[in-house]
Amino acid sequence: MSLLVIGTLAYDTIETPYARRENVLGGSAVYFSVSASNFSAVRLVGVVGGDFEKKDLEMMSARGVDVRGVEKVADGKSFRWAGRYEADWNTRTTLETQLNVFEHFDPKVPKAFRDSRYVFLANAEPKVQLRALEQCTQPAFVVADTMNLWIEIRRDELLEVLRRVDGIVLNDEEARMLTGERSLIKAAAKVRELGPRYVILKKGEHGAFLVGEGVRYALPAYPVDQVLDPTGAGDCFAGGFMGYLAAADCVEPATMRRAMLYGTVTASFCVQGFGVEVLEHKRRAQLESRFNELLEFVTL
Amino acid sequence: MSLLVIGTLAYDTIETPYARRENVLGGSAVYFSVSASNFSAVRLVGVVGGDFEKKDLEMMSARGVDVRGVEKVADGKSFRWAGRYEADWNTRTTLETQLNVFEHFDPKVPKAFRDSRYVFLANAEPKVQLRALEQCTQPAFVVADTMNLWIEIRRDELLEVLRRVDGIVLNDEEARMLTGERSLIKAAAKVRELGPRYVILKKGEHGAFLVGEGVRYALPAYPVDQVLDPTGAGDCFAGGFMGYLAAADCVEPATMRRAMLYGTVTASFCVQGFGVEVLEHKRRAQLESRFNELLEFVTL
Numbered sequence: 220m221s222l223l224v225i226g227t228l229a230y231d232t233i234e235t236p237y238a239r240r241e242n243v244l245g246g247s248a249v250y251f252s253v254s255a256s257n258f259s260a261v262r263l264v265g266v267v268g269g270d271f272e273k274k275d276l277e278m279m280s281a282r283g284v285d286v287r288g289v290e291k292v293a294d295g296k297s298f299r300w301a302g303r304y305e306a307d308w309n310t311r312t313t314l315e316t317q318l319n320v321f322e323h324f325d326p327k328v329p330k331a332f333r334d335s336r337y338v339f340l341a342n343a344e345p346k347v348q349l350r351a352l353e354q355c356t357q358p359a360f361v362v363a364d365t366m367n368l369w370i371e372i373r374r375d376e377l378l379e380v381l382r383r384v385d386g387i388v389l390n391d392e393e394a395r396m397l398t399g400e401r402s403l404i405k406a407a408a409k410v411r412e413l414g415p416r417y418v419i420l421k422k423g424e425h426g427a428f429l430v431g432e433g434v435r436y437a438l439p440a441y442p443v444d445q446v447l448d449p450t451g452a453g454d455c456f457a458g459g460f461m462g463y464l465a466a467a468d469c470v471e472p473a474t475m476r477r478a479m480l481y482g483t484v485t486a487s488f489c490v491q492g493f494g495v496e497v498l499e500h501k502r503r504a505q506l507e508s509r510f511n512e513l514l515e516f517v518t519l
Numbered sequence: 520m521s522l523l524v525i526g527t528l529a530y531d532t533i534e535t536p537y538a539r540r541e542n543v544l545g546g547s548a549v550y551f552s553v554s555a556s557n558f559s560a561v562r563l564v565g566v567v568g569g570d571f572e573k574k575d576l577e578m579m580s581a582r583g584v585d586v587r588g589v590e591k592v593a594d595g596k597s598f599r600w601a602g603r604y605e606a607d608w609n610t611r612t613t614l615e616t617q618l619n620v621f622e623h624f625d626p627k628v629p630k631a632f633r634d635s636r637y638v639f640l641a642n643a644e645p646k647v648q649l650r651a652l653e654q655c656t657q658p659a660f661v662v663a664d665t666m667n668l669w670i671e672i673r674r675d676e677l678l679e680v681l682r683r684v685d686g687i688v689l690n691d692e693e694a695r696m697l698t699g700e701r702s703l704i705k706a707a708a709k710v711r712e713l714g715p716r717y718v719i720l721k722k723g724e725h726g727a728f729l730v731g732e733g734v735r736y737a738l739p740a741y742p743v744d745q746v747l748d749p750t751g752a753g754d755c756f757a758g759g760f761m762g763y764l765a766a767a768d769c770v771e772p773a774t775m776r777r778a779m780l781y782g783t784v785t786a787s788f789c790v791q792g793f794g795v796e797v798l799e800h801k802r803r804a805q806l807e808s809r810f811n812e813l814l815e816f817v818t819l
Contacts, residue, residue, distance in 0.1 A: 306701060307701075401606060401607075401608075402742075402743070402744055402745060402746070403742065404742040404743070404744060405744060405745075422725065425722065425725035425726070426725070426726075426737075426739065428739065428742075435815075435816050436816065436817070437726075437739035437742075437816050437817055438739075438817075439726060439728065439737035439738075439739065442702075442703065442704040442728075442737075443702070443704070444702055444704060444705060445702060445705075446702070473819075476819050477819065480819070514819060515735075516735050516736065516737050517736070517737055517738075517817055517819075518818070518819070519773075519776050519777065519780070519814065519817075519818070
């Protein structure tokens with residue numbers, strides 16, 4: 220079933236205690252698309268500058284990502300982000316954010332994309348998420364991501380997003396900030412009262428859990444031997460999750476649980492390389508053995 | 520099957536952002552015994568001062584804890600600990616530790632206890648753990664706990680403990696400190712090279728995982744609505760885990776996995792009250808519904 224994502228395409232500079240990389244292909248919509256394309260065709264809406272490399276769009280196209288929704292601003296520069304991770308991987312410092320062409324981004328969903336049934340609104344200013352969603356004529360299952368900044372400075376618009384989506388993806392800090400609840404279970408319940416039927420709480424290396432209509436499911440992260448770069452792991456989780464749901468065209472609890480596993484497995488490949496350098500060479504068949512390994516790891 | 524624990528019996532003063540309690544019955548061996556006694560008879564070895572209340576020993580006896588191994592130093596004071604938790608529950612500051620009668624504790628395992636098959640060496644100076652273990656004539660399955668202090672200042676003795684036990688319980692920070700490995704999977708593998716066939720990594724609110732011969736099993740914590748006091752949760756986990764194994768008299772992987780679930784459920788009751796005030800009123804039958812709920816929460 221058709222799957223649309225709207226979000227950023229970016230070049231990142233990433234510092235870790237072990238390495239530094241410049242101009243790494245990134246951005247929420249890139250991570251999502253590369254991940255979801257293991258399961259389903261993907262329709263990508265975003266904006267890039269004249270500096271965005273053709274080969275990067277070609278890589279995505281080759282994976283079944285329809286890039287006709289990527290607007291090009293020839294005299295602009297692509298979104299750029301620079302950040303540094305501490306050795307615990309949980310502490311991330313943003314060194315620089317250049318919105319560039321994303322600053323005045325007014326998303327245009329191509330006609331051919333408007334009938335998309337599954338929609339992922341990657342992290343962006345809530346009004347941009349709403350603008351994109353309004354152009355979808357028959358969305359069946361819409362999930363949004365967000366960040367602490369929008370919870371702080373765009374709360375009302377974010378609440379409007381929450382009223383319109385089926386699911387929301389939050390990390391534990393965001394869930395607490397949004398609801399004022401320390402207990403994640405209480406926080407998830409409060410978020411559901413704000414609109415979404417499903418809440419996915421991401422806890423990084425500690426896994427994720429899903430709370431929704433008739434379903435509660437907790438998963439640890441897949442235990443990778445070595446993390447190289449955690450950037451994008453949440454978007455890759457969302458990509459695996461939504462890609463699997465769109466392919467199954469089903470949001471029954473049993474399918475949602477399997478989607479959580481695929482999201483977790485997809486994110487685990489993400490963190491084993493910089494950007495999408497590992498994931499861009501994966502195909503669904505290569506996810507299956509890790510899926511089975513994770514399943515064994517969590518099964519009584 | 521017979522289950523022995525050696526550790527502290529204490530009175531704690533506990534501050535949380537929401538409450539403050541003095542003279543709370545605590546200590547690793549108390550938390551463990553009250554928890555394990557849901558599954559199995561328990562033999563308790565420890566030391567108390569003249570201030571230790573008879574009713575506290577009676578409460579444990581009534582639960583099937585054999586307290587004949589609790590030495591009384593009439594003119595001494597019981598172990599006392601005071602600590603404060605921050606709102607995130609993960610940050611704990613020790614305000615005071617009075618070893619008192621525990622300072623020169625030379626554990627004496629009563630004759631009637633020496634044939635114990637399952638043994639838990641709760642957190643104590645490694646040489647005390649070794650002294651207790653040496654008196655056991657036919658231990659079949661021995662698990663030890665420890666803490667960062669002993670990793671730092673008693674490393675050699677702790678390594679000796681590790682060579683002699685079947686399993687070790689560590690939190691993530693301790694595992695990293697002991698091995699120098701950031702990745703918990705690598706850390707667990709390195710700990711196993713030091714001796715124990717089984718490593719249980721506790722991650723507090725993020726759950727626990729077990730790595731050992733033919734078994735890897737990860738579990739999230741049971742999501743309680745409200746934490747009142749996390750003190751003793753790790754010992755309660757160990758109590759549920761070892762109590763279930765001793766009752767089953769089996770350490771096969773399938774049994775170990777169920778034991779992890781019972782440990783998790785037991786710890787979840789612990790944190791819902793101060794000290795053992797919730798757990799002391801529980802019986803195994805009352806754990807079963809939460810066991811089933813947790814199992815559903817983690818099952819595909």
